[in-house]
Amino acid sequence: MSKSESSAAVPTRHIHDNCLCLHAQRAARALARRFDEAFRPFGITSGQFSLLNAMNREEPRSMGEVAAILAMDRTTLTANLKPLERQGLMKSAVDPNDRRSRKLVLTAAGKKRLRAAAPVWKREHAALERELAAIDAGALRAGLRAIA
Amino acid sequence: MSKSESSAAVPTRHIHDNCLCLHAQRAARALARRFDEAFRPFGITSGQFSLLNAMNREEPRSMGEVAAILAMDRTTLTANLKPLERQGLMKSAVDPNDRRSRKLVLTAAGKKRLRAAAPVWKREHAALERELAAIDAGALRAGLRAIA
DNA sequence: GCTAAAAGAATTGATATCAACATAATGGAG
DNA sequence: CTCCATTATGTTGATATCAATTCTTTTAGC
Numbered sequence: 001m002s003k004s005e006s007s008a009a010v011p012t013r014h015i016h017d018n019c020l021c022l023h024a025q026r027a028a029r030a031l032a033r034r035f036d037e038a039f040r041p042f043g044i045t046s047g048q049f050s051l052l053n054a055m056n057r058e059e060p061r062s063m064g065e066v067a068a069i070l071a072m073d074r075t076t077l078t079a080n081l082k083p084l085e086r087q088g089l090m091k092s093a094v095d096p097n098d099r100r101s102r103k104l105v106l107t108a109a110g111k112k113r114l115r116a117a118a119p120v121w122k123r124e125h126a127a128l129e130r131e132l133a134a135i136d137a138g139a140l141r142a143g144l145r146a147i148a
Numbered sequence: 149m150s151k152s153e154s155s156a157a158v159p160t161r162h163i164h165d166n167c168l169c170l171h172a173q174r175a176a177r178a179l180a181r182r183f184d185e186a187f188r189p190f191g192i193t194s195g196q197f198s199l200l201n202a203m204n205r206e207e208p209r210s211m212g213e214v215a216a217i218l219a220m221d222r223t224t225l226t227a228n229l230k231p232l233e234r235q236g237l238m239k240s241a242v243d244p245n246d247r248r249s250r251k252l253v254l255t256a257a258g259k260k261r262l263r264a265a266a267p268v269w270k271r272e273h274a275a276l277e278r279e280l281a282a283i284d285a286g287a288l289r290a291g292l293r294a295i296a
Numbered sequence: 297g298c299t300a301a302a303a304g305a306a307t308t309g310a311t312a313t314c315a316a317c318a319t320a321a322t323g324g325a326g
Numbered sequence: 327c328t329c330c331a332t333t334a335t336g337t338t339g340a341t342a343t344c345a346a347t348t349c350t351t352t353t354a355g356c
Contacts, residue, residue, distance in 0.1 A: 010259075012204045016217075019269070021179040022198045023289050025296035026219035026335070030175035031169040033221075033314075040315095047342070050170045056160045064304060069164075071174035072153060073181075073344050078306060099302040100351045111158075118158045121167070128168060135291045141171050142290035146280055148174035148202045170340095195312070204354075212334060224313050225338065233309070248321045248334040303352070312343070322333070 017043040024147070025064055031128075039123040042117045043087070049121065052106065052114045055090055060103035062095065089113055172295070179276075186272040190265045191235070197269065200254065200262045201230055203238055208251035210243065219296040236259055 016022065035046035044052070054066050061069070067077040081104070084090045089110035095101040106114065129137055151254055164170065183194035192200070202214050209217070215225040229252070232238045237258035243249040254262065 006314070010204060010262050012201050015201050015266070015269060016198075018289070019273065020285065020289065020292075021183045021200065021273075021290040022218075023263050023296070024172065024176040024179050025195065025198070027292040028172040029221075029313075030219050030296045031172050035169045035257070045314095046169050047173065050164075050167065050173070051158050053158070053163050062304080069180050070170075072342095073177075074305065075307080075345085076343050079342065083315080095304095098304080098352070116159050116164070121163060125167065125169075132291070132294055135294050136287065136289075137168065138255060139284065139287055140291035141166070141168065143280070143283045143285075143291070144168075144171040144175040145153070145338075146283050148178045177343075184344080193311075193344095210334080220302095221314050223315085223337080227312065243334095246322075246334080250335070251328070298356085299354100300356105301352100301354075302337080303333100305348105305350085307348075310344090311355080314339105315333085316339090319336075320334085322331105324331085326327100326330085 020147070024144075030139060034128070035124060037062075038120050039117055042120070044113065044117060047080065048084060049114075050115055051077075051084065052089065052110055052117075055104045055106050056111065056114055060105045062094070062101045062103060064101070066104060084110070168295070182276070183269075183272060186268050189267055190261060190268070192261065192265060195228065197233060197262075197265055199232065200237065200258055200265075203254050204259065204262055208253045210249045210251055211240070212249075214252055220264075232258070247273075267281045 002024060007059055033045050035049070045123075050070065051066070055061065063074060063077055070077070072080075073120055081090065083091065085092070088107055090104060090106050092102045092104050095103050118125045132140075180194050183197070187194060187197055198218065199214070202217055203209065211222060211225055215222045218225070220228075229238065230239065233240070235257075236255055238254050239254060240250045240252050243251050280288075
């Protein structure tokens with residue numbers, strides 16, 4: 001077995017072309033950059049927008065619920081809330097019915113920020129779907145949902 | 149317009165259900181956790197595996213090329229190489245033909261690590277595709293590739 | 297009620313991500 | 327040959343990500 005054949009024991013090209021993990025990371029990075037830029041005038045990132053949106057409810061969710069909805073580690077959520085709380089966009093309060101749990105609620109400023117950014121999401125996402133005209137966006141969403 | 153209607157001006161549910169950025173982030177997080185765990189016995193993460201794989205070439209790539217292939221910011225790549233270099237899995241060397249550029253090459257230890265981890269990728273990815281039997285994985289890849 | 301297991305969340309440490317800025321080398325205009 | 331725009335990369339600071347650990351509270355068994 002030659003040196004190059006030994007190296008070929010790793011199907012490098014096959015992995016690169018087929019790995020769904022890599023494909024998902026690449027798409028996630030590209031979309032995050034794109035929406036981060038769109039939301040920059042509002043002082044929030046794409047992830048913070050999704051998080052604000054997840055907390056925009058009459059019946060507040062707990063940390064565990066929000067983390068599950070975003071398919072995110074609970075400790076990551078704890079970290080992600082800090083910049084939002086520092087900006088006064090949300091607050092967390094102990095749940096009186098279960099004092100281990102914390103309910104997450106948007107402040108008035110948080111709702112205002114979300115209202116301001118939502119039209120930009122709508123415009124940017126519509127532009128994205130136009131660019132993906134050749135792609136079945138519904139099937140794409142279904143696949144991503146199945147993975148998460 | 150009542151307060152609750154004003155709040156409803158933000159189509160929270162529509163955004164949550166349709167945002168491709170959120171769907172991609174969730175899938176990326178879930179897959180990263182899954183493959184991170186699979187690769188843990190080898191002391192590398194899923195991202196490091198993809199990076200090692202991208203550097204496994206006869207003709208070394210430059211930083212810019214690798215960053216573009218992974219749809220990753222160049223400065224992120226700089227940071228990601230540090231733990232790999234510290235582990236002795238890769239080296240970077242100034243390109244004699246263009247001394248601004250650096251060529252990235254796997255060390256013998258890096259190739260060995262990649263060879264060790266590749267079968268785990270194969271097994272784990274096959275398991276993933278089985279779980280996604282109801283999903284057209286090829287179409288999913290095509291969609292993710294179009295986004296990146 | 298007491299005690300142990302379980303659940304919810306925070307902290308710590310390591311890596312990942314990117315914008316803004318800075319540095320060094322190349323290449324072209326003149 | 328000199329100057330300067332361009333290219334390739336590095337550095338810094340802020341946020342994002344998760345495992346491991348710890349703390350508190352709740353719940354189930356007894």
